[in-house]
Amino acid sequence: MKKILLIVLLLAGCGVGRLLAQVTLQVVSKNVEKTVPWKPGMELIVNGEKADVTVVPTDSAAISVSAELSAKHPSLDTAQTDVNTWQLVVNTVGKKVYIRAYVGVQAGKRAPVSNMRAQIKIKVPRQCAVNLSNRFGKARLEHLDAPVALNGYFCRFDLFALNGELKVESEHGSVDGKELKGPVDIKGKRADVTLQQTAGNCSLQTEYGSVHFYTDTQSGNVRIAAQMTDITLSGLEANSHNYRLKTRFGNLDVPDKFDKSGSTDKARTAIYQVKPESPSIEVETSFGHIKVEK
Amino acid sequence: MEQNRENLQQAIRQLPEYQPPAGLWDTIAGELDFDQTLEKPLQELPVYTPPADLWDSLAARIEQAPELAPEKGIRPAYKWLVGLVLMALGVWVFLPVAPPVAPASIPTTPAQSAEPIALNNQPQQIRTTQTNNTQKKAVKPTSKPRLAHRTEVVDDALIMACRSAEDPNYDLVETLCKEALPVCEEPQFKQLKAEFDDLTQAHTALKNALGQYADDPDLVSQLIDIEQARDQVLQQLMAMM
Numbered sequence: 063m064k065k066i067l068l069i070v071l072l073l074a075g076c077g078v079g080r081l082l083a084q085v086t087l088q089v090v091s092k093n094v095e096k097t098v099p100w101k102p103g104m105e106l107i108v109n110g111e112k113a114d115v116t117v118v119p120t121d122s123a124a125i126s127v128s129a130e131l132s133a134k135h136p137s138l139d140t141a142q143t144d145v146n147t148w149q150l151v152v153n154t155v156g157k158k159v160y161i162r163a164y165v166g167v168q169a170g171k172r173a174p175v176s177n178m179r180a181q182i183k184i185k186v187p188r189q190c191a192v193n194l195s196n197r198f199g200k201a202r203l204e205h206l207d208a209p210v211a212l213n214g215y216f217c218r219f220d221l222f223a224l225n226g227e228l229k230v231e232s233e234h235g236s237v238d239g240k241e242l243k244g245p246v247d248i249k250g251k252r253a254d255v256t257l258q259q260t261a262g263n264c265s266l267q268t269e270y271g272s273v274h275f276y277t278d279t280q281s282g283n284v285r286i287a288a289q290m291t292d293i294t295l296s297g298l299e300a301n302s303h304n305y306r307l308k309t310r311f312g313n314l315d316v317p318d319k320f321d322k323s324g325s326t327d328k329a330r331t332a333i334y335q336v337k338p339e340s341p342s343i344e345v346e347t348s349f350g351h352i353k354v355e356k
Numbered sequence: 357m358e359q360n361r362e363n364l365q366q367a368i369r370q371l372p373e374y375q376p377p378a379g380l381w382d383t384i385a386g387e388l389d390f391d392q393t394l395e396k397p398l399q400e401l402p403v404y405t406p407p408a409d410l411w412d413s414l415a416a417r418i419e420q421a422p423e424l425a426p427e428k429g430i431r432p433a434y435k436w437l438v439g440l441v442l443m444a445l446g447v448w449v450f451l452p453v454a455p456p457v458a459p460a461s462i463p464t465t466p467a468q469s470a471e472p473i474a475l476n477n478q479p480q481q482i483r484t485t486q487t488n489n490t491q492k493k494a495v496k497p498t499s500k501p502r503l504a505h506r507t508e509v510v511d512d513a514l515i516m517a518c519r520s521a522e523d524p525n526y527d528l529v530e531t532l533c534k535e536a537l538p539v540c541e542e543p544q545f546k547q548l549k550a551e552f553d554d555l556t557q558a559h560t561a562l563k564n565a566l567g568q569y570a571d572d573p574d575l576v577s578q579l580i581d582i583e584q585a586r587d588q589v590l591q592q593l594m595a596m597m
Binding site: 085087093135145179197200216234270 | 502503504505506507508509510512515558561562565566567568572574575578582585
């Protein structure tokens with residue numbers, strides 16, 4: 063009996079506490095701004111963690127960085143101590159400009175216990191190639207003409223009006239691209255990929271997740287090799303592409319005008335050809351569904 | 357016994373001595389430029405994540421060590437006392453964490469009138485504003501690092517989502533496969549198990565990144581997605597067993 067009462071009291075205590083639970087965080091942040099000169103041919107390399115990075119163009123011949131580095135903790139003292147572990151390094155080595163935001167802990171000192179977050183806004187000349195890697199954050203890049211290479215782990219990529227070659231490797235982070243004019247190469251793992259208004263050739267390799275590709279008359283050749291990925295192709299009526307689709311252990315949802323005569327029990331195929339010289343959309347997936355819509 | 361020791365020592369004593377130029381070490385240090393030399397290798401350093409089952413194996417080893425095992429049994433007279441302490445602890449754990457009173461060295465001032473102070477000026481004064489889950493900047497960016505302060509109230513649901521206990525069935529697969537079940541050697545099982553481990557690793561990394569106070573709804577949402585995916589894989593594994 064006593065044991066039961068004891069448990070009831072404990073649960074009641076936890077329950078009351080839980081109902082009232084709410085955490086107010088003290089957010090201490092520091093703002094850092096740095097600018098380095100840029101010359102044609104120089105490349106920007108960004109390395110971030112727990113960072114929300116925005117890269118936008120500038121007309122000036124310089125790369126400028128504006129960062130808000132913050133620490134969040136219920137204790138103001140702790141947050142204030144931890145925010146000072148944030149380091150933002152900007153330096154130029156040869157033809158490369160490095161921007162690195164990291165939490166640096168000196169030997170013998172405790173690691174930060176606050177939630178750390180960096181918001182970094184970078185202005186670069188349009189012709190500056192960008193190589194960016196980030197973990198546990200976001201990255202938005204827009205209006206750049208030079209090649210862009212991205213690598214993310216739990217990083218959501220939002221890409222708009224990129225005119226150069228684009229390479230993306232993303233794990234656990236969605237990739238949304240719009241108005242991508244150059245060739246696109248995306249490798250995604252557990253990453254949902256959505257592409258609209260692409261003008262160059264696109265190559266996608268994905269595992270687990272989904273792909274939504276909007277084609278139009280400007281779209282080039284599209285190659286999608288996927289596993290455990292559902293693929294949706296939109297814009298059938300707006301383009302003149304040839305289609306060659308195949309899924310193993312998955313379903314095909316295509317208009318009647320597609321030729322599905324080559325399907326077997328394990329592999330379903332659909333072919334639709336407008337003109338031999340038209341750009342093509344080739345999709346192959348396994349354990350995933352393919353859908354073609356207007 | 358070393359042979360011809362005397363001859364050797366005499367020969368060493370006769371060796372000519374040279375003094376390096378006075379600025380030699382400064383020149384070498386200047387040429388090395390450690391920061392630039394190390395920058396590229398630092399960028400290329402691999403990132404390693406500890407194995408997903410590291411903590412489980414540590415916990416198992418602690419349990420096997422009798423000197424580390426918790427004492428069993430509580431004297432009846434202390435049961436009620438322990439109960440009360442636990443109850444108080446339960447209330448304390450889940451009660452809202454009130455903003456601590458600002459220490460004397462960090463006076464809080466109204467946002468409109470306060471000027472942010474450069475980081476290198478100690479003691480620091482920090483500008484305070486209050487927001488409710490907003491990311492509004494409290495200071496104008498300048499060329500010097502400055503401190504700003506605001507408060508955020510974290511949605512209870514986000515924290516609770518991150519503090520949910522692990523499904524005990526997660527360990528069950530490991531335990532059963534240690535008994536060398538034939539199914540554990542099947543290719544399909546191995547593939548699922550690899551996927552499961554991959555998800556577990558990602559789950560751990562994400563949970564660490566979220567920290568104690570899950571303030572990023574996007575990442576919390578991904579954490580839940582991973583848990584759901586892991587559950588599905590686990591169900592498939594269990595079905596095969």
